[in-house]
Amino acid sequence: MSNANQAAQENANPYADPANPALPPTGFKLDPARAALVVIDPQNDFLSPSGASWSVFGPSITENNTVANLGQLFKTAKQVGLTVAVSPHYYYPCDHEWHFGGPLEKVMHNICMFDRKGPNTLEDFEGSGADFLDEYKPYILDGKTIIASPHKVYGPETNDLALQLRKKGVSQIILAGMAANLCIESHLRELIEQGFEVAVVRDATAGPRLPDGDGYLAAIINFRYLAHALLTTEQTVRELTS
Template sequence: MARLATDVPRIKGSGRVWPACGSRLAMTLGFIVGKFYPPHRGHKHLIESARRQVDHLIVMIAAHPEQTIPGELRKAWLEEIHPDCEIRLVPDELENDSRQWADFTIRYLGRAPDVVFTSEDYGPVYAELMGSRHVMIDRDRTAFPVSGTLIREGPLNHLDMLEPCVRAYFVRRIVLIGAESTGKTTLAQQLAEQFDTIWVPEYGREHWERKLAGRTLSDPPPSWSHDEFVDIAEEQQRRENLAARTAKGVSWGLVGASVRENNTVEHLDRLFATAKDRKFPVFISPHYLFPFDQAWQFGGLVEHSMLDEREFFRPDPLSVDGFANSGADWLDRFKPYIEDGETIVVSPHKVWGPQTNDLVLQLRKLRINKVILAGMLANLCVESHLRELLEQGFEIAVVKDATAGPRHPTIGDGYQAAVTNYGFLANDVLTTDHAVKLMGN
């Protein structure tokens, strides 16, 4: 909000001074026009900033038939991302002339909009020709340094700038085909681990195993119907499309470098293995978001980002539909440690607040007062738990290379900030080598 105020200190018109932010503009109709080719985080920032300031916002997509992403698809994306806006699609048939577009807009809408929001240099002239007020938002792309051209030139390099529905369009999909028991599942798991992404199991196999459940060798083999094959194909496609929205991890663009530099996954694996070998109790504090969380009305940057991108999303607290291999699932290489029947998985943690699960209760019930803390993310869940456990009287050592943090283009390096705080707060800050040695003594 402060950034918007810097972009547009005041809006002047008709002898009145209009606040650019902090309160709604006293207007009925706001208007945005663009190609949205494709929609990205910068567009989302523009639309959300505009929507907060008007009673009704129309977003008009100008699509040309030669563009490779169909206009109808872009319209569907924006309708999903911004359900509180009216999304319209028009053919891009005019020259790049502000007068032509101003005349067309008035004819198309049946009136001039009260305010036009843009992040482009043409905006002031275009708005003035319609007699509309203009708001410039983030012209220098400081909030989100991205453009449609940049996305089209290398979409896989900018997945963090795309909403899940748009990401699913660009991510590459690999299909493994082969006879039964030829290693497809194992290969899929290994490829997913190699490329830091997710994989989708074969639904047909799951369906077949359900058909066999409860049967004996003396029972006749189950029959198949044509409708079953259709159901299998549709469910497989649904799961693949859902997985494509979080492929590579929706936060990988922010945290990937830190994970690689710290060898976080490998170090966590060593901690798991040593703890299990030395009979240390292991606790997992998971993070999930549910549909009702999407209705929250206020929060910070991380909270909004996770809600918007449906990170760690589960469709229902009582359902695991679509959970396997999603962003909310355990990493495959950690599943043997977590699902061994001995690891304690506490209730979900919400990242931005410490007192949101029963970790302290579980530790108290086992009379544990010393904790080795590791996992993701360094400056969020890990630091949140560190502060909570210290305040509850526990002695805490943090393993600094068995975690990682985001690097935000404007906010800074979350991992380095966390490590600094660990030094101030924790009883000890360890490396994985040191932690493994201590557990082995």
């Protein structure tokens, strides 16, 4: 493909991979015997049209078919007996007393994303923005899925996700969920540093669109540089069921 044609393709679809990438393939091979599906923040405040952040994330979620793709990953992982883990995001009243925070932290607190009454109560939790999307509950609440303690900013440094995965003998991760340039990228970076192989499912996530920039585009670029593999849902399902 000529440089002009490649540029035209990328302008038509800014998320398309380059026709002639400079970065080499890693040789990643999915091994279900040591792999886990890890889903970040499969919660109403991200993924439901009634969620607190839908106006910012909804277009990217819709274009990527994120909700259905996550459902397909959950379903397939359970069918083949893959370890499944969820890293949720919860804020309790004490978290709103923090003395400082980054721009997106301030937004999340201001719009009451992931709010719960407290760590020891489920009062008003059912159906709230912090609750899991209803269609995922049969997979998440089956008594087998690892539900990690909540992460508080973006990455898993503050929860027990890595410990839970290590205890299950997991060394390879299929990473999906929300949000691409925030919690997904932060989990990706930390899990790589912890020695895991990580493949990101590119259409089972989405990013914010603001005047400040397209978060999904920023994430896709960094995924190409960082992840051991960048897969589609279709590719992932095929690998798990072949």
